Amino acid sequence: MFFNILALVSLLAVSAYGQGTSFVYNGFTLGKLSLDGMAWVTHDGLLRLTNDSRMEKGHAFHPDQVQFKNSPNGSVFSFSTTFVFAIRAQYPTLSGHGIVFVVAPRRGLPGSLPGQYLGIEFRDINDNHVGIDLNGLTSANSSPAGYYADGGEFKNLTLTSGKAMQVWVDYNGTEKRIDVTLAPINVQKPQTPLLSPTCDLASIINENMYVGFSSSTSSILDTDYVLGWSFMVNGTAQALALSRLPKLPQIGKKETSKVLTIGLPWVVLFIISMLISSAVYVMRRKRKFAEVLEDWERDYGPHRFNYKDLYIATKGFRNQELLGTGGFGQVYRGILPTSKIEIAVKRVSHESRQGMREFVAEILSIGRLRHRNIVSLFGYCRRKGELLLVYDYMPNGSLDKYLYKQPTVTLNWRQRFRVIKGVASGLLYLHEGWEQVVIHGDIKASNILLDADLNGRLGDFGLARLYDHGTDPQRTHAAGTLGYLAPEHVRTSKATRSTDVFAFGVFLLEVACGRRPIENRDVEGTILVDWVFSCWERGAILEARDPKLGAEFVEEEMELVLKLGLMCSHPEPLMRPTTRQVLHYLEGDIPTPELSSIGSRLTFDHHEGFDDLAMSPSSMDKAFQLSSVADSLLSGYMSHSLSC
Structure with missing residues (x-):
C-alpha cells in the first residue's frame, strides 16, 4: 500500500510484514534510517531522496519493522503518520515523479526500477495531485493537490513550488477509513481531509511491515526532500516541532558587487546609456524570437x-x-x-x-x-x-540503419530479441495499458529508435489514432507504409489493434531476416512474408534468418520469432494473435505456436489489396504516408532522418 504525494504521478503498491513501534524525527541523522539508491541525509539533517542523476531511485526506511496486527487474519491496528516534504523542479515546465510514503514488506523495494516503476501510475488525474494506491498501478482514490481552509473553501497547492508542505495520514482500524490531509507548513491541520476513502486493509497488510519513503528520476529531474517525520500505531503521531526542522537549501547565491559601492553614479549612467543604445537590438531580438x-x-x-x-x-x-x-x-x-x-x-x-x-x-x-x-x-x-x-533524444538512432545501412555495424541476436520484446511491451501499453486505445499505424524498423543501451523504443506517432476503450475505431483513410499494411486496412480504411499486429508481424520478420518487406516488386519472390512462408512450407524456416548473424543465434528464439511473424501477418484478422498473446509467446509464458492452421492461403492472400496500389517505390511511400502535414506533426523525430 502506498500513500502518494506526487509532483506528477504515483507508484506501484506492495504488501508486507513488521514490528509495532512509534517514533519521531525532527530532522534526520545519518545512520538512523535505512537508505539506498540516491537517498542521503545532508549534514544539516535534510533527507534528500533524489538528486540531479537521471534514471535513478532513492529509498529511506525506518530501520525496524512495525507491527500492524496481532495475527495473520486479524484486523489492522489504527495508525497515524505525519511528515513535512518539499519538491524542487530543476526545469520549471516539467515535473518529476514525486514522493511516495510506503508501507512495504521489505526495505528498499527489491526488484523495482527507476522512472515509471518508481514514481508513475496509470490514468493519473493530472500532474499535480495526491493519490492512494492499494496493490496496483492505478490509484484507488486521488484528488488535485490542495486543502480545505476554515469555512470549507478549497485552496489549490502546487507540489513542485519548492515550498515545504505537511501531510497527515491516519488509518482508523475501527471504521476502516484512510484520511489523507495536505497543507502548507504554516497552516494548522485542516479539519476536512483531502481524501477520506473507506477501505479495510486487513487483506493487504500483514502482521509486520516496514514504513518509509520512495522516489525516483527519469529524464525529467527534480529534487525531493523530507524535513521531518512522525509515526505511531494505535494513537496519534506526535506533532513535529516545526521550528526545529532543518532549512531547505537556498536557491542561488547572492553576491554583492563592490563596483556599486564605489562608483554608483557612474554605474547608473553606464546602465542608462547601455539601455538606450541597446533598445533597437532588444526590439529586433524580440521579433527574432516571436x-x-x-x-x-x-x-x-x-x-x-x-x-x-x-x-x-x-x-x-x-x-x-x-x-x-x-x-x-x-x-x-x-x-x-x-x-x-x-x-x-x-x-x-x-x-x-x-x-x-x-x-x-x-x-x-x-x-x-x-x-x-x-x-x-x-x-x-x-x-x-x-x-x-x-x-x-535517442543517441543510437533508428533500428533500420543497423539492419540495412551499416553493414559493418550490426546487432547480434540477443540485442535484436531484446528490441523485439521491448517493442511488443510498448505496443501492449498502447493497446491496453493507457486511458485510451492508441493505434500506432506505422510500425516498422525505421520507426523503432534505440537508446543509449540499445533498448528499442517505438516512435513516429504521425499516423496514430486514439479512441476510448470499448468503442470501435472510426473510418479514416488508408495510411501507412506499403509492405506493412493489413489487407483489411486497405479495403476498409479502418486502423485497428489488429492492423497494428499485422505490421508488427512484418516487423518481426524484418528484424529476424534482415530484409525489407518489399525489396523489388518487379522480381518474383521478393515479398518478405511470402518468402518466409515458403521456407516454412518446405520445412526449412531457419533458412530465412539474417545471414549476417552467422551461427550466433538461439534456434528456439529464431524459430519462435519467424513463426510468430507469420501468425501476426495472417491475411485474416481473426487468425492473428492479440498483442497480449504476442508478448506471452515472446516471454515464453505459452508454448511456441504451431502454424498448421495458417494454410497455404497466406502466399496468395497477402497480396490482396496491393494490386490496386501498384506504383513506383517513391510514389508508393508518398501515397501511404499521411496526406497532410498536419497529420504528421507527431512523427518520431528520427524515423526519417536517421534512415537516410
Missing part, C-alpha cells in the same frame, strides 16, 4: 517551450546539429540551457486540416504516454509558420 501564442494555449502552459530556449539548445538550428531531414521537416539535436537535458527538436509545417486547438490537444494527449519502450514527447512550441516538437 512566437504564436493564443489565449486558449495558456491551458497547455506546462507543455509549451520557449522558442528562445530551443534556439539556444540547438545552437541556432545550425547545420552541425542537424540529425536529418524527413518528409515533414528537419530534426536537430539540442541541449536545454537550464536543465542540460539532451533533446531532439523537429521543425514541421504549421498548417493543418484540423483546428490548431484540437490538434495541440491531441499532441499533448499522446505526449502523456509514459513507457520505457516509447519515445517521450516533452512538449511543443509554435512560431510564425512552423511548429516545433520536443522529444527525448
Whole structure:
C-alpha cells in the first residue's frame, strides 16, 4: 500500500510484514534510517531522496519493522503518520515523479526500477495531485493537490513550488477509513481531509511491515526532500516541532558587487546609456524570437517551450546539429540551457486540416504516454509558420540503419530479441495499458529508435489514432507504409489493434531476416512474408534468418520469432494473435505456436489489396504516408532522418 504525494504521478503498491513501534524525527541523522539508491541525509539533517542523476531511485526506511496486527487474519491496528516534504523542479515546465510514503514488506523495494516503476501510475488525474494506491498501478482514490481552509473553501497547492508542505495520514482500524490531509507548513491541520476513502486493509497488510519513503528520476529531474517525520500505531503521531526542522537549501547565491559601492553614479549612467543604445537590438531580438501564442494555449502552459530556449539548445538550428531531414521537416539535436537535458527538436509545417486547438490537444494527449519502450514527447512550441516538437533524444538512432545501412555495424541476436520484446511491451501499453486505445499505424524498423543501451523504443506517432476503450475505431483513410499494411486496412480504411499486429508481424520478420518487406516488386519472390512462408512450407524456416548473424543465434528464439511473424501477418484478422498473446509467446509464458492452421492461403492472400496500389517505390511511400502535414506533426523525430 502506498500513500502518494506526487509532483506528477504515483507508484506501484506492495504488501508486507513488521514490528509495532512509534517514533519521531525532527530532522534526520545519518545512520538512523535505512537508505539506498540516491537517498542521503545532508549534514544539516535534510533527507534528500533524489538528486540531479537521471534514471535513478532513492529509498529511506525506518530501520525496524512495525507491527500492524496481532495475527495473520486479524484486523489492522489504527495508525497515524505525519511528515513535512518539499519538491524542487530543476526545469520549471516539467515535473518529476514525486514522493511516495510506503508501507512495504521489505526495505528498499527489491526488484523495482527507476522512472515509471518508481514514481508513475496509470490514468493519473493530472500532474499535480495526491493519490492512494492499494496493490496496483492505478490509484484507488486521488484528488488535485490542495486543502480545505476554515469555512470549507478549497485552496489549490502546487507540489513542485519548492515550498515545504505537511501531510497527515491516519488509518482508523475501527471504521476502516484512510484520511489523507495536505497543507502548507504554516497552516494548522485542516479539519476536512483531502481524501477520506473507506477501505479495510486487513487483506493487504500483514502482521509486520516496514514504513518509509520512495522516489525516483527519469529524464525529467527534480529534487525531493523530507524535513521531518512522525509515526505511531494505535494513537496519534506526535506533532513535529516545526521550528526545529532543518532549512531547505537556498536557491542561488547572492553576491554583492563592490563596483556599486564605489562608483554608483557612474554605474547608473553606464546602465542608462547601455539601455538606450541597446533598445533597437532588444526590439529586433524580440521579433527574432516571436512566437504564436493564443489565449486558449495558456491551458497547455506546462507543455509549451520557449522558442528562445530551443534556439539556444540547438545552437541556432545550425547545420552541425542537424540529425536529418524527413518528409515533414528537419530534426536537430539540442541541449536545454537550464536543465542540460539532451533533446531532439523537429521543425514541421504549421498548417493543418484540423483546428490548431484540437490538434495541440491531441499532441499533448499522446505526449502523456509514459513507457520505457516509447519515445517521450516533452512538449511543443509554435512560431510564425512552423511548429516545433520536443522529444527525448535517442543517441543510437533508428533500428533500420543497423539492419540495412551499416553493414559493418550490426546487432547480434540477443540485442535484436531484446528490441523485439521491448517493442511488443510498448505496443501492449498502447493497446491496453493507457486511458485510451492508441493505434500506432506505422510500425516498422525505421520507426523503432534505440537508446543509449540499445533498448528499442517505438516512435513516429504521425499516423496514430486514439479512441476510448470499448468503442470501435472510426473510418479514416488508408495510411501507412506499403509492405506493412493489413489487407483489411486497405479495403476498409479502418486502423485497428489488429492492423497494428499485422505490421508488427512484418516487423518481426524484418528484424529476424534482415530484409525489407518489399525489396523489388518487379522480381518474383521478393515479398518478405511470402518468402518466409515458403521456407516454412518446405520445412526449412531457419533458412530465412539474417545471414549476417552467422551461427550466433538461439534456434528456439529464431524459430519462435519467424513463426510468430507469420501468425501476426495472417491475411485474416481473426487468425492473428492479440498483442497480449504476442508478448506471452515472446516471454515464453505459452508454448511456441504451431502454424498448421495458417494454410497455404497466406502466399496468395497477402497480396490482396496491393494490386490496386501498384506504383513506383517513391510514389508508393508518398501515397501511404499521411496526406497532410498536419497529420504528421507527431512523427518520431528520427524515423526519417536517421534512415537516410
